[in-house]
Amino acid sequence: MEKIVILTGAGISAESGLGTFRDEDGLWAKHRIEDVATPEGFARDPALVHGFYNARRVQAAEAPPNEAHKALARLQRDFRGEVVIVTQNVDSLHEAGGAQNLIHMHGTLAGALCAACGHRWTSPPEMVVGERCPACNIPSARPDVVWFGEMPYHMDAIYDHLASATLFAAIGTSGQVYPAAAFVHEARMSGAQTVELNLAPSDGASSFDQVILGPASETVPSWVEGLLG
Numbered sequence: 001m002e003k004i005v006i007l008t009g010a011g012i013s014a015e016s017g018l019g020t021f022r023d024e025d026g027l028w029a030k031h032r033i034e035d036v037a038t039p040e041g042f043a044r045d046p047a048l049v050h051g052f053y054n055a056r057r058v059q060a061a062e063a064p065p066n067e068a069h070k071a072l073a074r075l076q077r078d079f080r081g082e083v084v085i086v087t088q089n090v091d092s093l094h095e096a097g098g099a100q101n102l103i104h105m106h107g108t109l110a111g112a113l114c115a116a117c118g119h120r121w122t123s124p125p126e127m128v129v130g131e132r133c134p135a136c137n138i139p140s141a142r143p144d145v146v147w148f149g150e151m152p153y154h155m156d157a158i159y160d161h162l163a164s165a166t167l168f169a170a171i172g173t174s175g176q177v178y179p180a181a182a183f184v185h186e187a188r189m190s191g192a193q194t195v196e197l198n199l200a201p202s203d204g205a206s207s208f209d210q211v212i213l214g215p216a217s218e219t220v221p222s223w224v225e226g227l228l229g
């Protein structure tokens with residue numbers, strides 16, 4: 001059976017109005033990774049970290065899915081084989097666009113996680129320092145997002161999918177963050193065709209069989225039309 005595994009990054013949500021990380025005016029130009037996206041940063045200044053993710057949660061809740069999110073959902077519905085989306089994004093725009101088979105490898109802004117017992121629940125719109133876990137009552141609630149130095153989620157399932165992929169696509173990701181940046185190599189070893197869709201060639205563009213350049217809201221729908229024939 002044909003199986004498409006799609007990795008998405010911040011670029012697919014850019015045209016929905018959400019900032020990317022490494023573009024010129026991206027999030028990492030305005031915030032230090034070690035302050036807002038590491039367990040050490042959270043231990044040092046949890047209010048700062050909650051403030052960063054609260055702002056992103058509000059922004060993400062207001063952002064509509066764009067034509068690229070919708071086209072991938074259409075591909076999942078209408079393709080004759082299996083289509084798995086693995087996203088590095090913590091927004092919920094794939095779900096809002098209708099995606100079904102979706103893995104959030106870097107977690108989600110919609111979730112809260114207890115740093116003490118690992119319990120997960122739906123995040124309130126605004127998280128505050130000292131919020132208690134509903135399971136163990138310890139005041140150690142944090143956003144359910146993966147920080148630098150932490151293991152991304154669902155890696156066994158992702159590698160299983162890559163091992164049986166016939167086509168691998170990376171959409172709107174800079175290829176600078178591992179392990180996601182190495183998925184193209186895993187897919188190639190499994191014999192999959194590989195394609196990158198990005199505004200400009202990513203750092204890893206030479207590892208792909210094909211590179212399609214342009215804004216995701218235009219390139220993704222036409223790529224999907226091609227696959228659906």
Ligand code: OAD
Nearest residue numbers: 009010011014020021022088172173174177198199215216
């Ligand atoms: P980056 O900000 O690193 O890269 C965004 C990519 O999207 C770039 O390659 C852009 O060229 C491309 N892009 C921008 N606008 C686009 C558009 N309209 N259409 C298509 N492509 C476009 O974001 P990610 O690769 O997602 O992790 O970053 C990976 C991880 O680094 C994130 O999940 C996050 C971050 O630090 C954590 O916080 C753990």
